[in-house]
Amino acid sequence: MNNKLDFGSLCVQEWKDLRTTPPHQLPIYATSSFVLDDLEHGIDIFAGKAQGHTYSRYGNPTIDAVAAKIAALETHGLDKTASALLTSSGMSAIATLAMALLRPGDKLLTQGNLYGGTTELFSQIMAPLGIESIFIDLGNLEKVEAVMASNPAIRMVYMETPANPTMACVDIAALAALAKQHGAFSAIDNTFCTPYLQQPFRFGVDFVVHSTTKFLNGHGNSIAGIVIGLDQELMATRVAKTLKLTGATCNAWDAWLINNGLKTLELRMIRHSPNAMEIARFLAQHSRVGRVNYNGLPSHPDHELAKRQMRDFGGMLSFEVKGGLEAAIGFIKKLQFCTMAPTLGDVDTLVLHPASMSHVNIPSEVRQQYGITDGLVRVSVGIENAADIIADLEQALA
Ligand SMILES: *Cc1c(COP(=O)(O)O)cnc(C)c1O
Numbered sequence: 001m002n003n004k005l006d007f008g009s010l011c012v013q014e015w016k017d018l019r020t021t022p023p024h025q026l027p028i029y030a031t032s033s034f035v036l037d038d039l040e041h042g043i044d045i046f047a048g049k050a051q052g053h054t055y056s057r058y059g060n061p062t063i064d065a066v067a068a069k070i071a072a073l074e075t076h077g078l079d080k081t082a083s084a085l086l087t088s089s090g091m092s093a094i095a096t097l098a099m100a101l102l103r104p105g106d107k108l109l110t111q112g113n114l115y116g117g118t119t120e121l122f123s124q125i126m127a128p129l130g131i132e133s134i135f136i137d138l139g140n141l142e143k144v145e146a147v148m149a150s151n152p153a154i155r156m157v158y159m160e161t162p163a164n165p166t167m168a169c170v171d172i173a174a175l176a177a178l179a180k181q182h183g184a185f186s187a188i189d190n191t192f193c194t195p196y197l198q199q200p201f202r203f204g205v206d207f208v209v210h211s212t213t214k215f216l217n218g219h220g221n222s223i224a225g226i227v228i229g230l231d232q233e234l235m236a237t238r239v240a241k242t243l244k245l246t247g248a249t250c251n252a253w254d255a256w257l258i259n260n261g262l263k264t265l266e267l268r269m270i271r272h273s274p275n276a277m278e279i280a281r282f283l284a285q286h287s288r289v290g291r292v293n294y295n296g297l298p299s300h301p302d303h304e305l306a307k308r309q310m311r312d313f314g315g316m317l318s319f320e321v322k323g324g325l326e327a328a329i330g331f332i333k334k335l336q337f338c339t340m341a342p343t344l345g346d347v348d349t350l351v352l353h354p355a356s357m358s359h360v361n362i363p364s365e366v367r368q369q370y371g372i373t374d375g376l377v378r379v380s381v382g383i384e385n386a387a388d389i390i391a392d393l394e395q396a397l398a
Contacts, residue, residue: 028256029062058244062252066259070216071228073195073265074208080201082208083235084228085243086255090191090211091117092248093225095125097207098156100242101185101234104130106155109147111138111170113163113370115189115211116358122158138170141178148182160189161198162306165318165354165378166371167293169302172309176204191215191345196269198310206230214345215315217261218268222254268347268383272315275389276381282390283319288327288397290320290375316344318354318378321397325374328353332377337384337392344380349389352378 005013034053036042044050053059063086071084087093098121102108108122112135122133134151136143138159148154157179161169172188179186187207188200194215200208208228210216217224227243229235243249273296280294292299295306296313306313321328332340338349342357352358355374359367367373381389 026062026065026256026259028252029056029060030252031060032056056252057247057249060252060255062259063250063255066255066262067226069259069262070195070210070212070226073262074190074199074228075201075230076195076199078199078202080230081232082201082228082230083232084226085235085240086212086250086258087225087227087243088248088250089223090115090189090209090213090225091121092246093209093211093227094118094189095121096239096243096246096248097187097209097227098122098126098131098158099246100238102126102131102155105153106131107151107153108133108156108158109138109144109151109154109184110135110158111160111163112136112366113166113168114158114160115164115191116362118158118160118189120361138175139168141171141174144175144178148178148184152182154182154184156185156187158187158189160192161309162192162295162302162314162316164192164316164358165293165352165376167295167300167302167306167316167318168371169295169305169309171305172198172200172205173203176200176206179206180204192316193310193314194265194269196266197273197312197314201230203309212258213343215269215272216265216345217258218265218345218347219257219261220341220343220346222257224250224254224258269312269314271383272381273312275383275386276315276317276379277313278386279379279381279389279393280317280319282393283317286394286397288322290322291371292319293317293371315381316378317381318376320373320375321377323375325355328375328377329356331396334396335392336395337388338379344378346380347383349382349384350380352380354378 033055045052067084067086071082075082176186186205188205190208191211191214210226212224277296283289284292294317321331338351341350354372359372
């Protein structure tokens with residue numbers, strides 16, 4: 001056949017798939033569409049009567065494999081199964097879930113100390129669409145109960161624990177139960193923990209979202225997110241449809257990078273936690289350091305709660321450099337080994353100044369209220385040798 005084709009036509013033709021034995025590693029399916037066997041096959045797939053990939057915005061083998069793997073990790077050891085959809089970012093995972101489940105007139109109950117982008121999404125994008133968010137302290141369960149009782153329109157309780165950057169925790173089981181009692185969905189951003197440290201489905205939550213950009217990928221080389229849900233029917237209908245029609249799908253290359261990162265997730269988390277613990281202890285005894293926010297320290301107000309919900313305390317911490325803004329900036333400028341970068345969860349240690357970076361758009365009074373003082377520095381502790389990290393912090397504090 002090929003010999004009979006014109007040279008130009010031969011250039012255009014896709015070569016036949018020469019795969020014999022299965023690849024050891026997940027292939028990157030860099031294809032926008034899939035070839036249908038015949039017209040009937042196509043009709044059956046589009047009618048939902050047959051399984052099959054058709055178009056990569058609807059699904060792609062690379063992307064689906066990684067989504068399924070993360071769903072398996074979130075339900076590992078539990079008598080539950082979940083389905084999952086990878087998205088183009090953590091933000092699109094949150095937006096997809098909210099758009100899928102909430103309608104104008106519905107309300108969302110959440111905490112004031114969310115990831116900054118999530119707060120802005122809820123108050124600046126969803127509120128004008130008629131979905132109001134109520135921001136309260138989700139640590140105060142009586143208040144949650146009272147607000148839910150007087151607001152029957154609340155259809156979702158959305159939490160993030162531990163929260164950025166003070167590592168404040170909320171009680172997942174109690175909040176999921178209150179949501180259920182009032183006929184609302186419960187959802188949680190599990191980005192800081194990953195399923196290695198915390199499995200929210202264990203505590204009765206309906207949906208988990210992640211920015212896979214962070215610890216799940218672990219190497220800082222892709223932006224993506226995921227929505228995971230126990231209700232397979234809802235996932236396959238409302239959530240999948242919202243994702244398909246807003247087009248916030250992940251791509252095969254980013255999915256593959258997450259897959260590569262996932263292989264060492266446990267090893268990385270096993271190193272992040274004790275490293276962060278050692279650094280928290282070093283900081284806590286330093287004369288130039290004020291408060292240290294790390295759940296692993298018995299002095300942290302949420303130490304006991306974190307111990308109940310988390311396997312270990314993770315790689316994230318923050319601390320106050322005595323002397324406010326100038327002292328914090330002076331400290332960051334002197335760092336040589338740690339990197340200043342506005343992300344987290346990478347293998348290397350990253351430092352950020354919340355007041356001037358991640359939380360710069362939040363009014364100063366509100367920031368102070370959530371403990372984000374001018375002298376606060378956030379550290380995403382990496383998996384390097386802790387002694388090298390401490391040496392850098394020490395010389396920068398001197
Ligand atoms: C980074 C982050 C997000 C947003 O994720 P993107 O991948 O940047 O869109 C959401 N929640 C938390 C806790 C995050 O750290």
